[in-house]
Amino acid sequence: MKNQVPTNIITGFLGVGKTTAILNLLKEKPQHENWAVLVNEFGEVGIDGAMMAEGGAMIKEVPGGCMCCTAGVPMSVGINALLRQKPDRLIIEPTGLGHPKQVIKTLTSEQYENYIDLRATIALVDPRNLSDERHLENNNFNDQLASAEVIIGNKVDECTAQDIDVFNDWVTDQQPAKIFHKLVKNGQLPLELLDLERREASAEAKGHAHHHDHDHSDLEPVFELPPEKPYIRRENQGQGYFSCGWIVGEEHKFNFDELFSLFSDLKAERVKAVVNTDKGCFAFNVANRVVSVNQMSLEAMNHELKLSIHN
Structure with a gap:
């Protein structure tokens, strides 16, 4: 069935x-x-x-x-x-x-x-x-x-x-x-x-092959913060792009205004973050140097705060 x-x-x-x-x-x-x-x-x-x-x-x-x-x-x-x-x-x-x-x-x-x-x-x-x-x-x-x-x-x-x-x-x-x-x-x-x-078509079978040039072999899975470090940093690269991301504990609070200014000034292709600030937990989304902000529930974040930058 x-x-x-x-x-x-x-x-x-x-x-x-x-x-x-x-x-x-x-x-x-x-x-x-x-x-x-x-x-x-x-x-x-x-x-x-x-x-x-x-x-x-x-x-x-x-x-x-x-x-x-x-x-x-x-x-x-x-x-x-x-x-x-x-x-x-x-x-x-x-x-x-x-x-x-x-x-x-x-x-x-x-x-x-x-x-x-x-x-x-x-x-x-x-x-x-x-x-x-x-x-x-x-x-x-x-x-x-x-x-x-x-x-x-x-x-x-x-x-x-x-x-x-x-x-x-x-x-x-x-x-x-x-x-x-x-x-x-x-x-x-x-x-x-x-x-x-x-549409019933064979378009997906045509065109050039799908290639990747990013490598995950030296990266370990991220599950939880090690007790001896306040954050985890991970990088990835491929197709001419570079990504860097961080995970920090919920106990770290950042200054909302300073973060907003920082994200506004970054010349990265893409910035995303879920961060605990002095004004609450917020999701930051940056594209074309335009910063969008939405308030989040900290409980929904599994007690992890995240930032990822693509360039």
Whole structure:
């Protein structure tokens, strides 16, 4: 007997607002349904799972690079753990530096044919990035958009009229045509997008191979703070990017104003943090040097405070 869980991949490059979009979807989910989210991050210190902890979903994190490395073992372990809890829906958020084709291939394999009902893949894009050569020349950026049936232009409130024209021209030129596209702000995705059917095509079997140049061999798993150290520091690198993350104990309180100023001044590609401050526990999210802040419950953080910087 088949018991397939409706499943969506929500992909997109660094800083496009995937986590915010998923949090918004969790707020709109039917109250009687239990959803699960598999979160993958490039950094060795996972932040997105902590940010989603109060969203009312079952969360599983796969930090440390693309989760389809090592023949898909990290991804399969995470999916299996969530499926055992019998969710009504599964959302998968690959890292912003990851490639969705291998994720799609795994989810449509014989291993999951009785358990996963893969719906349309949704890709978020910042329309401003469609005029940025750094993004247009990045294979993962292009392949994320090519693998998706649905394209969402996020952060429209921060875009110029020219950015919007570029987005509309780009969507119009796509072959095969996308089944849905929309410009939104603050990651406000229509809930009904999750039920759109994926296009039956072999696109995931085409294109260049999926390569990685990051190495986890010298990194140890992070489980808890050693008693002799007040923090854990972990690094990762690959695809021209470098990530550094820290985990500190909840007893450490930081000055909120000083942190906000620090994050505003950093020239990193991406900054995420869940930190205990003199004003309470907050999630900091920095993209394009714009700092977003949301207050969190310290109890939901499992008594660990985290910071991750991508550059």
